[in-house]
Structures are given as C-alpha cells and as structure tokens.
Amino acid sequence: MDLPFETSEYYDRQEMLFSQLPSSSIVIIPTNERKTRSNDVGYPFRPNSYMLYLCGWKEDEGFFMAHNRNGTLESKLFVPPRDTSKEIWEGIRIGVEGAESWPVDTTSSVENFESEITQMIGQFENVYAILGISEELDKICNDIEGLSDPRTFLDPMRRVKSKVEIKHMQEAATIASNAHKLAMENSTPGMGEWEIQSYVEGHFMRSKSTWSFPSIVGGGSNATILHYKANDCTIISGDLVLVDAGCEINGYASDITRTWPINGRFTEAQKEIYELVLKAEKAGIDACRVGTPWSAMHRVVSEVIAQGLIDLGILECGLDEALGDEVKLDGPFRDFFMHGTGHFLGLDVHDVGGGRQGDPGNPDSLEPGMVLTIEPGLYFADWRGDIEIPAKYSGIGIRIEDDILVTEDGPVVLSSSCPKEIDEIESIVGSGV
Numbered sequence: 387m388d389l390p391f392e393t394s395e396y397y398d399r400q401e402m403l404f405s406q407l408p409s410s411s412i413v414i415i416p417t418n419e420r421k422t423r424s425n426d427v428g429y430p431f432r433p434n435s436y437m438l439y440l441c442g443w444k445e446d447e448g449f450f451m452a453h454n455r456n457g458t459l460e461s462k463l464f465v466p467p468r469d470t471s472k473e474i475w476e477g478i479r480i481g482v483e484g485a486e487s488w489p490v491d492t493t494s495s496v497e498n499f500e501s502e503i504t505q506m507i508g509q510f511e512n513v514y515a516i517l518g519i520s521e522e523l524d525k526i527c528n529d530i531e532g533l534s535d536p537r538t539f540l541d542p543m544r545r546v547k548s549k550v551e552i553k554h555m556q557e558a559a560t561i562a563s564n565a566h567k568l569a570m571e572n573s574t575p576g577m578g579e580w581e582i583q584s585y586v587e588g589h590f591m592r593s594k595s596t597w598s599f600p601s602i603v604g605g606g607s608n609a610t611i612l613h614y615k616a617n618d619c620t621i622i623s624g625d626l627v628l629v630d631a632g633c634e635i636n637g638y639a640s641d642i643t644r645t646w647p648i649n650g651r652f653t654e655a656q657k658e659i660y661e662l663v664l665k666a667e668k669a670g671i672d673a674c675r676v677g678t679p680w681s682a683m684h685r686v687v688s689e690v691i692a693q694g695l696i697d698l699g700i701l702e703c704g705l706d707e708a709l710g711d712e713v714k715l716d717g718p719f720r721d722f723f724m725h726g727t728g729h730f731l732g733l734d735v736h737d738v739g740g741g742r743q744g745d746p747g748n749p750d751s752l753e754p755g756m757v758l759t760i761e762p763g764l765y766f767a768d769w770r771g772d773i774e775i776p777a778k779y780s781g782i783g784i785r786i787e788d789d790i791l792v793t794e795d796g797p798v799v800l801s802s803s804c805p806k807e808i809d810e811i812e813s814i815v816g817s818g819v
C-alpha cells in the first residue's frame with residue numbers, strides 16, 4: 387500500500403469530521419476529473435485534496451463516501467475496477483479488492499456508484515457533498531434540497547497540521563530550498579528564464595517530487611508581474627531574477643520566493659529595495675505567533691513597507707496617509723505592494739481555511755500546527771501607465787517568501803535553508819558556473 391500516513395490518521399480524520407455532524411449524515415467526496423491537454427493526451431492528474439486528506443486515494447477516478455447511523459461510522463471507497471484492456475495502456479490499477487487495504491470499511495466499483503449512492507442518500511437526513519468537481523455527482527445531487535458542503539467542517543481541520551503532515555511539509559520546503567540554491571549557483575548573465583526553471587524543476591524531479599504550481603521565473607521587469615508565466619525571456623547583466631517555485635511531497639506543498647541579481651551583485655538601488663522587503667518579511671515572520679490575529683501579519687508587514695517607502699522618498703506623506711484606511715490598508719503603498727502578505731499552505735498551495743488575509747472566513751488567530759507563507763514584495767512596474775514610478779527603481783520587482791510553522795515556542799521557518807541575506811546571495815550566485 388502506498389499511503390503517506392498510518393491508516394489510523396485517516397480514520398481519526400473521518401471520526402473528527404463526523405463528530406461535528408448530526409447523526410444520520412452522509413458525506414460524499416469525489417476525486418478530481420481528468421482534464422484533456424490535446425486530443426487524447428491528458429494533463430498530469432492531481433487527486434482532489436479532500437480525497438487525499440480523508441483516505442489517501444490517488445488514482446484518477448474515485449469517490450469517498452461515509453455515513454453515521456445509530457452512532458456507527460462506516461466508510462466506503464468507489465474505485466476503478468481492474469480492467470486488463472485499459473491496464474495494458476495506462477498501468478495496473480489497485481482495483482476494488484486491492485482498495486480494501488485503504489482506510490475505509492468497504493470498497494466498490496465506480497460503475498456501481500450512481501445506483502448505490504442514489505439508493506443510500508434517501509436513507510439519511512443530512513447530505514453533505516462537494517459539488518462542482520464531478521459531473522456524475524453533481525447530477526445525482528441536483529434535486530437534493532438542503533444539501534450542505536462538508537468543507538465547512540473539513541477546512542478548519544486541514545488548517546492545523548499533524549506531526550506527520552509537518553514532516554512532509556518540511557521535506558517539501560527543504561527540496562524547494564535546495565532547488566532555489568541550485569538555480570542561484572548556476573545563474574549567469576544571458577541565460578534564459580526557462581533555464582533557471584529547468585534547474586529548479588529538475589531538482590524537484592530528481593527528488594521524486596513535482597511542482598506545486600507552475601514555477602514563476604521573471605527576469606528584469608518581468609518580476610513585476612505577480613504570477614508571470616511565460617518564462618521565455620533572456621536575463622541580462624544588471625537584472626534581478628525573481629523565482630517563485632515550490633514542490634509537493636505526498637500532496638503537501640512548499641512555496642518559496644527568492645530574488646537575486648543574475649550577475650551576482652546587487653546595484654545600490656536594488657539593495658535598497660531588497661533590504662526593505664527583507665526587513666518587512668522578517669517582521670512578518672516574527673508576528674507568526676500563537677494567538678496573533680490572522681490579519682496582524684499583514685498590518686506589521688505593511689507598516690514596515692510603507693515607512694520604508696517614505697524613508698526612501700518614494701512616498702511623500704506620513705505613515706497614516708501611506709497606509710490608508712485603518713482596516714483595509716488601501717493607501718498609496720499599495721501601488722507598490724499590491725498583494726496579500728501570505729496564505730495558508732498544505733495540501734493546496736493556497737490552502738484552505740482562510741485564504742489570503744482579508745478574505746471572509748479567516749481564522750481569528752494563529753494556532754500551533756498552522757503553516758503559512760510570509761511573502762512581501764515591492765514592484766516598480768515600468769510598463770504601467772497609471773502610476774508614477776521613480777526612475778531610480780524603475781523595473782525592479784522583489785519578493786521574498788518563506789514557509790512558516792506556528793508553534794508554542796514561536797515561528798519555525800521550514801524554508802530556512804534557502805539563502806536570503808544579501809552577502810549569502812552574492813557569494814552563492816554564479817558559484818557553480
């Protein structure tokens with residue numbers, strides 16, 4: 387069996403979910419659907435995160451179902467049946483019998499899903515299903531009145547990581563840290579963004595991992611595009627390169643951003659902005675403490691950024707005016723730092739149970755076992771016509787992002803082995819060329 391956790395951890399999660407539901411409840415969760423890339427070629431399949439969380443099922447078809455009746459919890463996994471004609475092409479399946487060693491009570495074929503579920507649903511007073519993923523499940527649930535979303539209960543559970551989940555996340559963060567380091571070592575002026583990407587993703591692959599989101603490699607002013615995707619430009623001497631990339635281990639993501647000069651030397655202007663972003667990032671990390679309100683990290687980071695922009699003469703106003711509305715923090719500093727300070731991290735790179743600061747449904751405060759990113763940035767986009775960009779900083783884009791575990795003893799930086807001090811970066815960039 388190929389499960390990253392003891393089966394007891396999955397059973398505990400199923401029990402914890404049902405401990406929050408009334409008796410006579412049924413929960414149905416589909417895995418993701420396959421998506422076509424071209425003709426008969428599919429995109430690489432990624433299982434649904436809730437499926438991974440509740441029973442670890444990774445094949446590209448399947449439904450998890452569980453219900454409680456008279457105080458007894460029973461779970462079932464519907465899986466693709468063995469089928470030699472398909473297995474010749476796609477690989478050997480676990481099958482209905484093989485799935486019996488998964489953390490569920492019984493198994494059945496996906497071919498029986500519709501008839502079994504239609505018949506089961508009527509037996510329970512409360513139906514919980516994740517819709518919008520499987521056309522088959524959506525059709526079955528179409529007429530059910532009062533259907534609820536089990537994510538309301540699962541998301542707060544997923545937000546707090548167990549010891550074993552943290553072990554996987556530490557591994558993902560270490561691999562991504564080493565991938566960034568390797569790319570720094572092999573950086574040289576004139577190389578393509580795609581070549582940097584190949585060092586990063588090559589390291590993921592050699593580590594038996596995959597990317598957790600398409601790698602962002604932006605040289606020069608491409609770094610001012612937050613989710614830059616093209617990765618097809620050459621990086622010239624004097625330019626910075628921003629690399630935002632992370633990998634997945636057993637479904638658990640890392641997400642690290644570093645920015646370095648392609649020729650190994652920051653210019654004075656680049657240094658000024660880098661030092662400010664680094665100062666803000668360190669202040670944000672220090673705020674990741676048990677009991678800290680979820681929105682506090684954004685305030686702490688924003689205050690450092692806004693004050694820094696004033697000190698550099700980029701903003702000509704006082705701190706309160708630079709920050710803007712007391713709650714929204716929508717002042718002029720947002721022209722240069724326009725995204726959130728971080729997000730939860732876990733089975734999804736932008737993990738559940740809070741999302742970015744300022745979103746509805748955020749937790750009140752940080753708890754031990756939560757993992758989040760802190761990722762301030764400053765962007766002086768020379769291609770924007772709507773704001774005035776100081777000439778000295780024109781085209782500079784810098785973000786620094788680490789993965790932080792909240793503990794009773796303070797923040798633990800899972801990505802701490804990834805260099806971020808100016809002297810470390812200057813000594814490592816190009817050292818492997």
Ligand code: GLY
Pocket residue numbers: 599630631641
């Ligand atoms: N790593 C990309 C992001 O957090 O938006």
Ligand code: MN
Pocket residue numbers: 641729759761787
């Ligand atoms: Mn991120």
